[in-house]
Amino acid sequence: MMMIGQGSGTSHDTAIVGAGLAGLAAARSLAAAGQSVKLLEALDFPGGRTRSSALAPGQREVDWGAEWLIPTLHRRMMALAREFDFELEEEDGATVWDVPGLREVARLKDLQALYPNFSAGMSAVQHWFDTPPAEDERNVSIGTLLRRLIPDQVARDLLEVAIYPLTGADPGEVSAAMLRGEIALHGGGLEGTFAPPSARLARTCGGLARALAESLPTGLLETGIRVARIVVEPDGTATAHAAGRSWRARHILLAVPVAALHHIAFDPPITTVGPDTSGRANAGEDVKIWAEIDGPPPPEHLSKRSPLRLAYSWVQDGTTLLCAHALARDIAGHDPATLLAKAFPGNPARRLGLQDWRAEPGFGASWMSARAGHDPAADFAPSFGPIRVIGGDVAPEWVGWMEGALASADAAVAELMS
Ligand SMILES: Cc1cc2nc3c(=O)[nH]c(=O)nc-3n(C[C@H](O)[C@H](O)[C@H](O)COP(=O)(O)OP(=O)(O)OC[C@H]3O[C@@H](n4cnc5c(N)ncnc54)[C@H](O)[C@@H]3O)c2cc1C
Incomplete structure (x- = not known):
């Protein structure tokens, strides 16, 4: 365990900002590995978007x-x-598909048989996925992609509603690359993507996140601490500041949503973190x-x-x-x-x-749905000196999911412990 700096604040191996699943999981692993860790959460309770x-x-x-x-x-x-x-509770059953021009109660598979244009639309999207990505794909929205691939309006609308549970965003704003990523995560097939088990x-x-928080060593988590500023010190350590208090550490893991990053001031500044980049990268609403x-x-x-x-x-x-x-x-x-x-x-x-x-200013968006023209994992996940952004929004896999938040924590812990 390393103790650094004297000053007014406390010193740690790692300070983690944000006690969502990513921050909680990283804190637990680092503490178990013998590090001195402090986890700071803006709200009065842990869990974040859970x-x-x-x-x-x-x-x-x-x-x-x-x-x-x-x-x-x-x-x-x-x-x-x-x-x-x-315990898990599994879900299964037919869906009411309700778009202008068609209302049908069916499972995804049955709907394809009932409505050949939808089946053709599914095939067109599958073919797009099975071919290598076009160079500009990150800049193209899902709405534009569907208009390019599917001539029939009803089929397009059905695809749009099938995609909504993956994005929680306006299809005219989300990057087509995000849809490609989701299909890949679900095994490469559209049925597995739109109707997963x-x-x-x-x-x-939320209960699981609380259980995780309760398993942390006493005093590791402090709630009601909204970090407002992070300073990289001349010796390469970093200090997190909040309401007259400070925490200095060899590493800072920023486990906050990408759409909330720009509410923190960085000294020296991080060029990608501003209202037009971090603040708008996530189209999820x-x-x-x-x-x-x-x-x-x-x-x-x-x-x-x-x-x-x-x-x-x-x-x-x-x-x-x-x-x-x-x-x-x-x-x-x-x-x-x-x-x-x-x-x-x-x-x-x-x-x-x-x-x-x-x-809510500490969140700024729902789950990560990269806006066309943005690549959050590339823009925010690299380390900025002693500062590293982690979390579901920038995860190395399962971006936008709880699984991604945990994967991101694992990757950060592996790097810090290597
Ligand atoms: C409506 C909705 C539905 C979703 N549905 C699913 C789903 O069904 N399945 C799934 O797997 N995922 C789903 N997700 C996504 C999932 O919730 C997230 O990917 C995951 O919880 C992110 O965890 P995280 O730890 O990265 O970030 P968060 O949970 O966002 O935690 C970040 C924490 O940082 C804190 N914070 C922010 N700013 C500061 C600051 N300046 N100082 C200190 N603390 C700060 C916040 O208060 C928060 O507690 C959904 C998300 C939403 C919003």
Whole structure:
């Protein structure tokens, strides 16, 4: 263990800023390896975009951010779930496909048989994926790509709604390279990408993050500390500053969302970190609405007719919950209760809650959906002297997912311990 500097602040081998899954996992591994570690979190609680809470006292919690994992593919998440004894609940069933000109209740496979133009669109996107990427692909949006590949408007709309759960963003803004990356992660096939064998954690992802936080050595995590400035010192160490306090360390892991990086001042400045780069790199603007509803649980909905683009229900201890996702821009100024009543007239809501991650300065966007023209992993993941950006947004694999946050933490820990 190394102790450096004297000054007014404390000194550590590694200071980590941000106690989401990436910061928590990195802190635990580094502390277990004998390092002196400090984990600083702006909010009063850890977990970041795995926040969970109940809609009403006494009810089980719901996830306001990350919710789904793919047990066959997410080995780090599965290992954590097993370690803390978190059970999985698997999801399966038909989807209501609702776009102008077509409303069909079907599984993805059946929809292809029912609507040949959709099947042709799937083949066109598969062919695009199977051929080497065009040079400008990073600058092309998914919306532009679909217009190039698929002449039929209804088929294009169906593809768009199938892609929404992967992006949580306007298809006109997300990079086509992001879609290519997602298809590759899911094994290279469109069916596995758009209808993966997903599961949620019955005790929520937020619950898992809390369990991870509770497993840390006492005093390692400090909450309510919003780091405002990071200074690289002449001796190559770095100091994180927050409200009159400071933490000096050989290394600083910045485990904060890319869209929140520009709220921290760097001395000397990091050229890629500014409102137009870090602040806009993530096009994700998914808003999540959870409601306790009456009536029979509706099946999954993918819609282009309603601003509620994705919706699914969950029966928990006899209570039926509905989760709806929308783009922040689509529902700005609308009453969420009215939107739900219009989309699900047979399911009156007793109570509801809404989470808009884009509106919180410590997040600035939902999950990572690289904006066309941006490459967050290339722009932000390299080390800047003693500072390294980590997290789900810049992960070496599973970018945008919880699995990516853990993979990024693993990569940073391996580098620091080598
Ligand atoms: C609506 C939504 C749905 C999602 N669905 C899924 C899903 O189904 N499956 C999946 O795998 N992933 C999903 N994700 C993505 C997943 O939540 C993230 O990829 C993952 O949780 C990122 O973890 P992280 O540790 O990198 O960052 P975060 O969880 O964002 O943690 C960053 C932390 O940094 C803190 N912070 C910010 N600024 C400062 C500062 N200046 N000083 C100190 N602390 C600071 C924040 O408060 C936060 O706690 C979803 C995300 C959202 C928003």
